[in-house]
Amino acid sequence: MCYKNCYGHRKLGLMTAASGRTPVGERLPTLEDVARVAGVSRSTVSRVINGIRNVDPQLHEVVWNAVGETGYVPNRLARSLVTRRTGTVALVVSDSESHDDDPFMGRFFADPYFGRVVGGLMSVLRQSGVQLALQIVGTEEGRKRLVGDLRHGQADGVIVLSLPAHDPLPGMLTDAGVPAVMIGRPADPVPINYVDLANDTGASLAADHLVTRGCQLIGMISGPVDVPASTDRISGFRRSMARHGYGWVPLVSGNFTRESGEDAMRELLAENPQIDGVFVANDLMALGALLALRDAGRRIPDDVAVVGFDDSSAAVAANPPLTTVRHPLEDMAAESARLLLSRIEDASMRVSSVIYEPTLVIRQSA
């Protein structure tokens, strides 16, 4: 830690005395001020600002001039208090897995998954001038406060991401009547909007490819066994393999990190030395698997073929580039945002879901 003694350690010529939020005595102009300058009433100014007709074009102009003159900016907080609209959508991520020094969250945010989702979300939200507020909930207490705030209109709606197995949050949100969209289906049946990938189909694609390639002993490295996205990939893979006559598939599960993929691959290799094909449930773990395989002296794809999942940027950068199942996460996130926005607009919309179809991207690892 160096900060203690470096504060102010690089001096800047222009430094001025520290000033508070608002220089003393300098109050920001309010509607009232604009009204006074324009010589009309507060209501009229409000009408003009919000573009409501029924205002004499002349006054219209007078008001806008007054706005320019005073440098008036509407106070969103005050406005939200009465309109019950904040122009904010909350992105909720859960961290029940996290422990003291915050290891889980660090991992989560650094994962390309998070960035892709945020990117997709923002591509839609920014066009509507909606901002995204990041919320992390872990405890029961946290969930309660979140839902309470949400009911009060702290945010107009919420995108829910990456929940642990049987999180009560989706249910709480629907009960509270808060517009919400989940990315990835809820683990328990709950009447909530969601956008998901046909994970099972994706896994099938991988299975088909590996089998067609002529692999004889095919294993799988899965994610945690209690989250839907992961279980769907497992069941989809198993089902497809079974159809191809592979009644049994060696499986080791990791936690979606590169390290866990490496460990899992070693384990798989130790137990099944003959293995010549492996489906890894995400690219990050596949990267780890590649490392472990190389360590073990296996050539890819000649000795062992590897298929990943996600088609994240890691897939292209891998050596060899990963054959992987494309997960159109940005599109899905964008779609969730659109869905949420329309749900906010029209509260009577019925619960809906959107399922995206994955595709196989063939590169060199299989």
Added chain:
Amino acid sequence: MCYKNCYGHRKLGLMTAASGRTPVGERLPTLEDVARVAGVSRSTVSRVINGIRNVDPQLHEVVWNAVGETGYVPNRLARSLVTRRTGTVALVVSDSESHDDDPFMGRFFADPYFGRVVGGLMSVLRQSGVQLALQIVGTEEGRKRLVGDLRHGQADGVIVLSLPAHDPLPGMLTDAGVPAVMIGRPADPVPINYVDLANDTGASLAADHLVTRGCQLIGMISGPVDVPASTDRISGFRRSMARHGYGWVPLVSGNFTRESGEDAMRELLAENPQIDGVFVANDLMALGALLALRDAGRRIPDDVAVVGFDDSSAAVAANPPLTTVRHPLEDMAAESARLLLSRIEDASMRVSSVIYEPTLVIRQSA
């Protein structure tokens, strides 16, 4: 696009009639309601809720019971309106480079840089119960609105990230007196708090290592030539190389993406076939460089040694693992958050900066 016809395509048994934000007629309990139930005045309830002394312990209990009974949750919006505190910090990123279909932002969010920063920020903010609101500004108009909202207390402070060369935003923020901290120093001298890495020192480390290794012709792949983080790395590298007797360093610049690194490496290779060492200004570009070098049949590090920058997760996953300059981005982001929080607490704090020292992480690429 499949969503048009898949809405509601998976039916859920429990679907209920869509309900608005608040079921009709069901108003959320307010302070007033709690006061009525407790048989005291609104002020007293407010005092109890906010833990102000001067309240009879008996009443204290009565009030809390009433809170429990009514299920009261304070309305943050209303509270913020009067306290001028929102419990929100804005994370501002700029996208002036972005064009129509949003390519820049997509890149930016998917970059591990963004995730690491968010992770570091949240690790501190969540402990104070502060939420992070993502804001993208591009246009002059956008900047004005942002600063306006900020002055109104839309957020208590702002973390500024990744600005293009001569963005006027830092100046606008200081002028407005909004508590702000930049991650990475401002391009123009502005009295604003910031947390930065000694980029020049980092580049020196890379230069020393490459020289010590015995490389004869050493090139550099830099980032855009107009952002401070990038120029500092260039000048630091050049300076150090000069001291070692290398008066001239072939340089090609990219834009911090893997693709651009690949292109830059090809260019460098074409112009300097003898090249046997290269410093790449970030790991993502280094990944691309590795690809290009492998394509050209060069062995790493035997034929060409490569040093990256950032020590992002990509560095470990690369083949061979990258020797790179460690950029403690999470720590820096966490520190910015702390700095901002204390600045918010104490408006009279003087402008300060914190510079972190990078270290060299030696792996196998050099």
Added chain:
DNA sequence: ACGTACTTGGAGAGCGCTCTCCAAATCTTG
């Protein structure tokens, strides 16, 4: 000319909360 219908601007009541006053109640102390 008058009455009716429509347009337009203003007054004012909140949204839910905090916080400053002030009065009442309680406690000191000579």
Added chain:
DNA sequence: CAAGATTTGGAGAGCGCTCTCCAAGTACGT
């Protein structure tokens, strides 16, 4: 036990905005 010092609770004035009402003004038909 009176007079002052101290606690404690309530009334009420906002924070800055929206939006419903209502009155005044304008246009039209008979």
